[in-house]
Amino acid sequence: MDTFEGKVVVVTGGASGIGLALARAVAERGASVVIADVEAEALDAAVRPGPGALPSATLTVPTDVSDPVSVAALRDAVLERHGRVDVLCNNAGVSTFNLLADQTLDDWRWVLGVNLWGVIHGISTFLPVMRRQGSPGHIVNTASVAGLVSGIAFLGPYAVSKVGVVSISETLRQEMAFTGDPIGVSVVCPSGTNTQVMEAERNRPAALGAEARTPDAERWRLGIKDGFTGPDGLEPEAVADQIVDAVLADRFWVITHSDLTPAFEIRFAEIMAHAPRKQEDRA
Numbered sequence: 001m002d003t004f005e006g007k008v009v010v011v012t013g014g015a016s017g018i019g020l021a022l023a024r025a026v027a028e029r030g031a032s033v034v035i036a037d038v039e040a041e042a043l044d045a046a047v048r049p050g051p052g053a054l055p056s057a058t059l060t061v062p063t064d065v066s067d068p069v070s071v072a073a074l075r076d077a078v079l080e081r082h083g084r085v086d087v088l089c090n091n092a093g094v095s096t097f098n099l100l101a102d103q104t105l106d107d108w109r110w111v112l113g114v115n116l117w118g119v120i121h122g123i124s125t126f127l128p129v130m131r132r133q134g135s136p137g138h139i140v141n142t143a144s145v146a147g148l149v150s151g152i153a154f155l156g157p158y159a160v161s162k163v164g165v166v167s168i169s170e171t172l173r174q175e176m177a178f179t180g181d182p183i184g185v186s187v188v189c190p191s192g193t194n195t196q197v198m199e200a201e202r203n204r205p206a207a208l209g210a211e212a213r214t215p216d217a218e219r220w221r222l223g224i225k226d227g228f229t230g231p232d233g234l235e236p237e238a239v240a241d242q243i244v245d246a247v248l249a250d251r252f253w254v255i256t257h258s259d260l261t262p263a264f265e266i267r268f269a270e271i272m273a274h275a276p277r278k279q280e281d282r283a
């Protein structure tokens with residue numbers, strides 16, 4: 001895909017943060033944008049006339065990505081309006097903050113439901129449509145540096161979900177090469193970005209109860225928020241620009257920050273140090 005001009009781009013979690021910045025970036029490049037989000041009021045705000053508003057023709061679809069029926073309704077709304085979809089951005093994401101010992105089963109259900117099942121629902125619902133179209137397209141999955149460092153204290157379910165998103169993306173890339181479908185794949189692994197991600201519990205369904213953060217976990221959350229995702233983080237527009245470039249260049253990895261590169265090196269060096277070489281197998 002070498003242009004966004006005239007393309008139909010669907011962004012989940014498109015009413016805030018990285019998703020909203022991405023929606024703006026592709027709209028500026030001539031795409032018809034669909035933003036899907038669980039926060040109906042934020043969807044309305046994103047298109048309300050004023051500075052930074054998305055074009056009035058933007059389709060806004062209240063969607064819960066953890067619910068396959070809701071994602072199917074999103075697909076139907078996109079096809080009814082535009083008759084096609086060229087780019088799917090599975091971007092919605094949430095997190096809890098607690099030690100594994102203190103994470104409830106509902107914490108796991110919520111985080112995996114949005115972050116992992118949301119991507120699964122997006123792919124299983126939209127990929128068949130994109131394959132039938134047969135035209136160049138792209139799927140962008142937003143993971144995190146958590147998907148590359150893998151284990152992060154206090155962020156257990158989040159890290160599991162993001163490792164899963166990296167894995168799904170790598171599989172999808174291989175399979176598109178295997179089947180020859182002209183659908184590119186990118187996986188976005190941001191580090192700290194100045195968004196509302198640290199207030200994700202605002203969207204937690206009441207049916208899954210409230211998060212019971214310990215004081216230690218709350219300190220951890222505030223530490224990340226203050227030193228990482230707050231004003232010290234990248235602005236979401238900078239992450240969105242990198243995603244746009246990656247789609248246009250058909251680049252898989254979108255690793256937006258350098259701060260955790262040493263952590264990747266340490267992790268992979270430790271794995272390599274324990275991975276037997278062929279001659280050691282025989283010894």
Ligand SMILES: NC(=O)c1ccc[n+]([C@@H]2O[C@H](COP(=O)([O-])OP(=O)(O)OC[C@H]3O[C@@H](n4cnc5c(N)ncnc54)[C@H](O)[C@@H]3O)[C@@H](O)[C@H]2O)c1
Nearest residue numbers: 013016017018038064065092093144190192193195196197
């Ligand atoms: N901000 C960071 O530092 C950072 C770092 C790494 C990865 N990420 C990832 O970036 C993505 C975007 O997050 P953000 O930082 O822009 O946060 P954000 O909270 O500003 O935006 C996330 C959006 O997802 C929506 N959402 C939540 N639950 C949903 C659901 N069930 N269905 C549909 N939409 C839902 C929210 O309403 C919100 O609009 C997430 O996947 C997040 O994990 C963010």
